[in-house]
Amino acid sequence: MKQFRRMTYPYIVWALILIVAPLLLIVLYAFTTKGNDVVTTKFTFDNFVRFFSDTLFLKVLIRSLRVAAITTLACLLLGYYPAYYIARCSETFKMKWVLIITFPTWINLLVRTYAWIGILQDDGIINTMLGWIGLGPFKMMYTEFAVILGMIYNFIPFMILQIYTSLTKMDMSLLEASSDLGADKFQSFLRVTLPLSLPGIISGITLVFLPAVSSFCIPNMLGGGQYMLVGNVIEQYFLSSGDWNFGSAISMIMAVIIILSMYITKKVDVTEKGEAKRA
Amino acid sequence: MSSELNIPNENRPAPKKLIQFRNIVKKFDGQLVLRGINLDIYENEFVTLLGPSGCGKTTLLRILGGFLAPDEGEVIFDGEDITYLPPYKRDLNTVFQKYALFPHMNVFDNVAFGLKIKKEPKDIIYQKVTRMLKLVGLEDFGKRAVHEMSGGQQQRVAIARALVNEPKVLLLDEPLGALDAKLRKGMQRELKKIQKEVGITFIFVTHDQEEALTMSDKIVIMKDGNIQQIGSPTDIYNEPVNRYVANFIGESNIVDGVMIKDYKVMFEDRQFDCVDAGFGTNEKVDVVIRPEDLDIVPVKQGKLRGIVRSTLFKGVHYETVVETKAGTSITVEMIVSEDKPVVNAAAGEMMSANDFYVDADDVAQMLESVNPDAFIIDRADAQAWDPESDERISISRLDYTLSKENGRYPVTFFTAAGTSVTVDMIVQEPNRFVAEEHGEEIYAVNFFKKADEIAESIALETDLKIWANAQAFDLEDGNPVEIVDVEYNFDPEKVTPGTYPVTFKTRGYEYRVDTTKETEVGAVVGLTFDPEDLHIMEKDRV
Numbered sequence: 179m180k181q182f183r184r185m186t187y188p189y190i191v192w193a194l195i196l197i198v199a200p201l202l203l204i205v206l207y208a209f210t211t212k213g214n215d216v217v218t219t220k221f222t223f224d225n226f227v228r229f230f231s232d233t234l235f236l237k238v239l240i241r242s243l244r245v246a247a248i249t250t251l252a253c254l255l256l257g258y259y260p261a262y263y264i265a266r267c268s269e270t271f272k273m274k275w276v277l278i279i280t281f282p283t284w285i286n287l288l289v290r291t292y293a294w295i296g297i298l299q300d301d302g303i304i305n306t307m308l309g310w311i312g313l314g315p316f317k318m319m320y321t322e323f324a325v326i327l328g329m330i331y332n333f334i335p336f337m338i339l340q341i342y343t344s345l346t347k348m349d350m351s352l353l354e355a356s357s358d359l360g361a362d363k364f365q366s367f368l369r370v371t372l373p374l375s376l377p378g379i380i381s382g383i384t385l386v387f388l389p390a391v392s393s394f395c396i397p398n399m400l401g402g403g404q405y406m407l408v409g410n411v412i413e414q415y416f417l418s419s420g421d422w423n424f425g426s427a428i429s430m431i432m433a434v435i436i437i438l439s440m441y442i443t444k445k446v447d448v449t450e451k452g453e454a455k456r457a
Numbered sequence: 458m459s460s461e462l463n464i465p466n467e468n469r470p471a472p473k474k475l476i477q478f479r480n481i482v483k484k485f486d487g488q489l490v491l492r493g494i495n496l497d498i499y500e501n502e503f504v505t506l507l508g509p510s511g512c513g514k515t516t517l518l519r520i521l522g523g524f525l526a527p528d529e530g531e532v533i534f535d536g537e538d539i540t541y542l543p544p545y546k547r548d549l550n551t552v553f554q555k556y557a558l559f560p561h562m563n564v565f566d567n568v569a570f571g572l573k574i575k576k577e578p579k580d581i582i583y584q585k586v587t588r589m590l591k592l593v594g595l596e597d598f599g600k601r602a603v604h605e606m607s608g609g610q611q612q613r614v615a616i617a618r619a620l621v622n623e624p625k626v627l628l629l630d631e632p633l634g635a636l637d638a639k640l641r642k643g644m645q646r647e648l649k650k651i652q653k654e655v656g657i658t659f660i661f662v663t664h665d666q667e668e669a670l671t672m673s674d675k676i677v678i679m680k681d682g683n684i685q686q687i688g689s690p691t692d693i694y695n696e697p698v699n700r701y702v703a704n705f706i707g708e709s710n711i712v713d714g715v716m717i718k719d720y721k722v723m724f725e726d727r728q729f730d731c732v733d734a735g736f737g738t739n740e741k742v743d744v745v746i747r748p749e750d751l752d753i754v755p756v757k758q759g760k761l762r763g764i765v766r767s768t769l770f771k772g773v774h775y776e777t778v779v780e781t782k783a784g785t786s787i788t789v790e791m792i793v794s795e796d797k798p799v800v801n802a803a804a805g806e807m808m809s810a811n812d813f814y815v816d817a818d819d820v821a822q823m824l825e826s827v828n829p830d831a832f833i834i835d836r837a838d839a840q841a842w843d844p845e846s847d848e849r850i851s852i853s854r855l856d857y858t859l860s861k862e863n864g865r866y867p868v869t870f871f872t873a874a875g876t877s878v879t880v881d882m883i884v885q886e887p888n889r890f891v892a893e894e895h896g897e898e899i900y901a902v903n904f905f906k907k908a909d910e911i912a913e914s915i916a917l918e919t920d921l922k923i924w925a926n927a928q929a930f931d932l933e934d935g936n937p938v939e940i941v942d943v944e945y946n947f948d949p950e951k952v953t954p955g956t957y958p959v960t961f962k963t964r965g966y967e968y969r970v971d972t973t974k975e976t977e978v979g980a981v982v983g984l985t986f987d988p989e990d991l992h993i994m995e996k997d998r999v
Contacts, residue, residue: 349555349557351553351554351555351557352557352559352560354522354524354544354551354553354557355551355553355557355558355559355618356559356570357523357524357543357544357545358522358523358524358544358545358550358551358619359545359550359570359571359574359618359619359622360545360571360574360575360622361545361570361574362543362545365574369570369573369574370559373561374560374561
């Protein structure tokens, strides 16, 4: 073991330079005033005060959380059945389905999102087809609908794979047992399948909610800048206005929110398991 | 329910047919697993479906449980056709092979599952579950998680979970399979006790004949999707209908016999009294004698005589094997030479090979074979090796001619480095022996060996069989017969050049005898039995 430990040193150095140092810089920027350099560092809480005193920023934050929550819920509802179905396929079909589910993630996120623009825009595929039967055109681009649709599309594979994994681990004879004890298919699902897939659901929620809440690329493209989420705000302060200090502060606030929500989901997960153990 | 259960047997009304299987046929991937099963099961019976794995017993149980639908036939339960009724509508419960307890629920909730589905009031659920946990001896374990329970305890939870629903029938699919021997014994007693107490029909699937004999009221013996015999444990043990059942239920001696007339059977060229009748005159039969019904006596008092071949201490008794008639045997000559391996010092190689015998059939086979070299290398036991590292070196080329004519033909083996050895392939008449009375043929050839090779052998009997190419076959079906005995009279450590006889033997007529006293191996003894200990069965019609 000892000689292996030595082999981790380069990685530790790498991580220190490229992960820990930038994080510390963000913390440093968040608590300092604009325009100073390392020699004349001036500490301040102004950046945080500014964020929480301006309702505009809070609105954006709440909107981001709402969009992420809707996306997560939709991924769960839309993804559960496919996951359930794949878990019950024969071994060869399982592999094929998993391949099909993960296939879109091989293509760059930007390219995939551009494709949605083609589908959703005013003279896009959907509106053209609706036009043939005398409907529309409907405005779909640059709406919350488009943003959420884009996010569901991009993040649903994570949900499906997580639930699928937990369902494949389930012993099929448990369903026979529940049927034997008088439960019809729906009751068996509610009392056996669903509770046993809960760990998969929780990690699926984590894997969808986190990227959804901090995403900036999808709202940028499908929301067209009219529809700002926290990710977009941070991006703007860093890239357009050059106010790295305020951008860092928002990033820190987001990080804290994410850590908190992860902590809560972990807690829920543990109590679920713990109950079964204790009870 | 419980009041009527305690009525003693004599006063109980005639048992009612509860389950009827009618001509059940089931195929998996075109393969017949059940070939038309007809079986009636009565109320309050402990029925065991007994058979080896793959006999269809579990499939039959799953059809009754509703997890499989038969391809043909119907299942009648309490007068009602339930063939296609889903499991949750059937008034029976199952204890699964691996228990299938719900891992996300504690013991209490597992047992309460069925009652909660039926939406029974909470207090009633509590009462029933508590009573059931008491029945299986787990009243203090309700709050435990399933995975904290031992195998035996999980088993009890599974039984309680099924019984709490008050089914008319409990199905048990090899439920004791995962338990160790001691726990199994305990659970067998307990299951029987529970069945008596709750007074419902238990249908128990197992491959363990002892388990079946201890627990059942009725045993159903299955083989290849057919029922072989249905009967009480004593019926089946004492009067097996055929060789298969006799073999499956307990150890048996089964010998070929001929029914001379009613109450007279002949085997081992002698006539014996028996208690069976109704066979055709001179009909060929199987005679079954249980090991515990045979006694070892002095030769003069015995009905049969034989030599004690082995004796094994089995705890309560000795299991002694007595051979009354020797197996088929053949003797060949082993010609030992003092030849040493050829040394090729320049290439750093050593090489050896022996003369060998073949017959015209072998030559014919070699002529047809794509690669006769392998056969020749094998028969001549040709080897080349590096004396320094002891590593084997491939033989790269052979030089020989094949002829079916008797005679000696030189064979030369070469390695890539040029080392070579020449031996003779001797073609002669085949050496085989056909024993009509055993229905066997045995075959072996004379062989040449070097003294070192014999001394170096680590499994001499197996090596002798390989060197002599000794094989035995059943004349009827051509299947190989095991050669159980190799006899030789030389000391392998100090064998000197010369010719030695080696004898190969198949198994003869052997009787397993359970005795309380140890008998010396090699002693000549008599065997005796009573007429009622002979169980005569029709020959299996294959």
